[in-house]
Amino acid sequence: MTQYGVILFHTTSSVLRAEKLLIAEGVEVKLIPTPRQLSSDCGIALRFNWTCRDRITSVLKEARVEIDAVHALDVMQA
Amino acid sequence: MIYLDHAATSWPKPAEVIKAMTDVLEGAGGNPGRSGHRVSIAAARVIYDTREEISRFFGVSDPLRVIFTGNATHAINLALIGMLKPGDHVVTSSMEHNAVMRPLRRLEKKGIRLSMAPCASDGSLDVEDVTNVLTSDTRLVVLTHASNVVGTLLPVAEVAVIAHRAGALLLVDAAQTAGVIPIDMTAMGIDLLAFTGHKELQGPPGIGGLVIAESIDIAQIDPLICGGTGSRSESEEQPEDLPDKFESGTANLAGIAGLGAGLRRIQDIGIEEARAHLKTLARALIDGLSALPEITVYGTLDPDRSVAVVSFTVTGRRVSEIGLRLDEEYGILSRVGLHCAPAAHRTIGSFPEGTVRLAPGVFTTMDDIQQAIQAIGRIIRS
Numbered sequence: 001m002t003q004y005g006v007i008l009f010h011t012t013s014s015v016l017r018a019e020k021l022l023i024a025e026g027v028e029v030k031l032i033p034t035p036r037q038l039s040s041d042c043g044i045a046l047r048f049n050w051t052c053r054d055r056i057t058s059v060l061k062e063a064r065v066e067i068d069a070v071h072a073l074d075v076m077q078a
Numbered sequence: 079m080i081y082l083d084h085a086a087t088s089w090p091k092p093a094e095v096i097k098a099m100t101d102v103l104e105g106a107g108g109n110p111g112r113s114g115h116r117v118s119i120a121a122a123r124v125i126y127d128t129r130e131e132i133s134r135f136f137g138v139s140d141p142l143r144v145i146f147t148g149n150a151t152h153a154i155n156l157a158l159i160g161m162l163k164p165g166d167h168v169v170t171s172s173m174e175h176n177a178v179m180r181p182l183r184r185l186e187k188k189g190i191r192l193s194m195a196p197c198a199s200d201g202s203l204d205v206e207d208v209t210n211v212l213t214s215d216t217r218l219v220v221l222t223h224a225s226n227v228v229g230t231l232l233p234v235a236e237v238a239v240i241a242h243r244a245g246a247l248l249l250v251d252a253a254q255t256a257g258v259i260p261i262d263m264t265a266m267g268i269d270l271l272a273f274t275g276h277k278e279l280q281g282p283p284g285i286g287g288l289v290i291a292e293s294i295d296i297a298q299i300d301p302l303i304c305g306g307t308g309s310r311s312e313s314e315e316q317p318e319d320l321p322d323k324f325e326s327g328t329a330n331l332a333g334i335a336g337l338g339a340g341l342r343r344i345q346d347i348g349i350e351e352a353r354a355h356l357k358t359l360a361r362a363l364i365d366g367l368s369a370l371p372e373i374t375v376y377g378t379l380d381p382d383r384s385v386a387v388v389s390f391t392v393t394g395r396r397v398s399e400i401g402l403r404l405d406e407e408y409g410i411l412s413r414v415g416l417h418c419a420p421a422a423h424r425t426i427g428s429f430p431e432g433t434v435r436l437a438p439g440v441f442t443t444m445d446d447i448q449q450a451i452q453a454i455g456r457i458i459r460s
Contacts, residue, residue, distance in 0.1 A: 010319040011309045012110065013142050016126035033114025043308050044114045044122070064140075066319070 005053055006032070007046045007060075008039055008068040015044050018065050025059050027052050038071050047073070079409040080446045084439035085226055085254060085387045086413050087276045087283060091340070095280055098339035099332040110329055112308045121331050128338035129321070135341060136271055136289050137262030142320040145288045146334060150253040151177040152302075153272035153288035156324060157249050158182065158220070160299040164189025166217040169208060169246070171232060172425045173197045173225045176418045177272075178251055182220070197425050200378045201230030208237050216246040223255040227422040227435065228377030229360070229387030231259070238267030247294065253277060254385050257344050258353055258440070263291050270294065275333065278352075278440065280340030285333030288324070296320060303327065344440070352440045356386035359438045359447050363388045366451035372458050376426045376433060389426070389433035392458055397434045400457060404434075408453040412436050 009015045015031065022029045027048065034045040048056055050072060060067060081089055108118030110125050126141070133141040147153040158181045162168060168185075170178060172194050186192050193211035197203045208219065219241040224231045238248045249270040252261060257278030263271055271289040275281030290296060297318070304316040305326030317323055344352060360381040367373050367390050376389045392400055401414035415432040416423050423429040436450060 010317065011142070011307070011322045012122050013126055013129065013321055014319075016122060017130075017141060020126075020130075031114075031119050039312075041309065041311050043112070043311075044119060 003050055004073045005048050005050045006035060006038060006071045006073050007048065007056070008034060008041070008071070009043075009046070010066060010068050012043050014065055015046055017063075018046055018060055021059055021063050021065065022046075022048075022056060025055075027056055027059070029056075035073070038069070079411065080442075080449060081411045082436040082438055082442065082446070082450060083411050083413050084277065084442070085229075085417075085435065085437035088278060088280055088439050091282060091336070092280050092343045094343050095282065095336045095339045099282065099336040102335035103332050106331075110308075110331060124331065124335050124338070125329055128334045128341075131338055131341055132287060133289065135261075135345075136256075136273075137264045137266075138289055138291060139264075140292060140320075143290045143292065145290065145321050145324040146329060147286050147288055148284055148330070149276070149286040150251060150272045150274035151286075153286050154178055154220075154249070154251055155181050156288050156302045157270045157272065157299070158185060158218075159302060160324075161218065161247075162190050165191070167191045167193065167213055167215050168218050168220060169193050169195055169211050169216055169241075170220040171195050171197055171203050171208075171222065173201050173203070173227075173230065173232065173422045174220070174222055174419065175226050175251065175253070175422070176420070177253070178220055178222065179421055194421075197230075197232075199426055200376070201225045201228045201422065201426060202378060202383070203232045203237075205233055205236045205240060209240050212240065212244040212246065214244065216241070216244055218247050218249055220249045220251070222251040222253075223259065223261070224385040224387070225377075225419070225422055226254050226387065227417050227419050227433065228389050228426060229254070229384035229437075230378050231255075231384055234268060235266040238269075242267060254387065257341075258349065258356060258385055260349055263289060275337035275340065278344070279337060280343050280440075281337035282333050285330050285337045290320075296323065299324070301326070347440060355440060356438060357381040359442055359444065360384070360386040360388060362444060362447050363436060363438070363451065366447070367454065370455055370458060373454075376428060387435060387437045389428070389435045391428060391431065391433050395458070397432050400434045400454070403457045404450075404453060407457070408449070410450050410453055
């Protein structure tokens with residue numbers, strides 16, 4: 001069952017910008033090391049509750065924060 | 079001791095700045111954005127928050143357009159070396175610091191074409207004189223916001239209008255103004271702004287930045303330095319993403335934390351209040367020195383048209399003697415000579431001897447200024 005989603009960004013600055021914008025919007029998010037199965041990158045990613053997906057993508061689109069990819073994670077992976 | 083060398087670097091640094099630096103090294107010392115664990119993220123947050131505060135301070139809405147560099151010189155080099163190609167035409171003024179002149183002279187040898195807009199002997203620049211040297215193939219206009227020798231403010235917003243009309247971009251060296259003159263890049267039409275953290279922004283040495291307005295396509299700027307960024311690690315190519323394209327290598331975390339604290343300190347005081355205080359000090363300094371017949375004060379002599387940087391010479395005396403006696407006999411610290419700005423000294427007529435420069439800071443008091451004026455009077459009469 002899908003519970004969490006993870007958003008990957010191209011830069012650490014973008015992840016932190018996204019985190020701040022979402023917290024300001026009252027959306028609960030958490031920064032996690034990028035899951036290796038999703039990317040070979042060494043940075044951080046943003047984990048969120050899957051039910052907030054549409055809200056999150058619209059907030060980030062509005063602020064023109066560039067997203068690399070959005071992935072669903074099952075509970076085991078999260 | 080009375081420190082009147084704030085145009086070189088502000089000192090002493092506010093306690094908040096020193097605390098922010100030690101706090102970040104003690105509490106958030108991970109490599110920012112590399113590892114994903116809590117101290118790495120804490121370090122990255124400090125950097126991001128400062129980036130955001132700087133972007134807001136300079137009127138740019140995207141914080142990722144703030145590129146941290148070692149200082150203003152590094153930022154100017156990034157803009158000039160990163161953008162200019164052989165054949166490009168560049169316009170600058172005759173009041174520039176060597177942070178601008180040396181990279182331009184070097185690029186000139188590689189094929190850029192350079193025109194100087196002449197400034198008046200008080201350091202001021204008539205916009206007409208920029209118009210006269212602009213051509214349809216001018217790529218960039220580079221201007222200091224205020225002279226580091228005499229404090230004279232250059233009309234950057236007016237020049238932005240005519241530069242843009244000619245199809246050129248404007249790079250401003252804000253080393254002497256960031257923190258004392260409000261700068262809204264969007265409202266003023268500044269395309270690239272180089273700033274340093276260690277002057278009136280009250281931060282430590284070793285941190286500065288280049289702010290790139292949204293008007294600039296970053297594909298136009300090549301990075302000075304390539305390497306690890308903590309992003310797109312699978313690729314051996316330099317990323318094109320901001321700010322990583324221009325920030326390879328581990329960041330100056332403590333410096334950035336100190337810069338953020340310095341910026342907040344200045345904002346607590348209020349930039350308008352800081353400016354008003356410095357104008358009052360400059361007025362007293364200019365009037366006190368001008369009252370001594372042996373002294374020539376350079377610049378506009380008008381604190382409304384300059385920042386608080388006051389340069390003077392004394393008839394029949396070496397500037398080095400004045401500077402040494404101020405230090406040794408009165409504990410008053412100035413900077414004498416050419417101030418890394420031979421072009422500016424040629425313009426004001428003080429080359430090659432240079433001047434004695436007194437530059438109060440936001441924490442300098444009127445009593446400090448009165449003591450300096452009295453000390454200079456005594457040195458002249460002895």
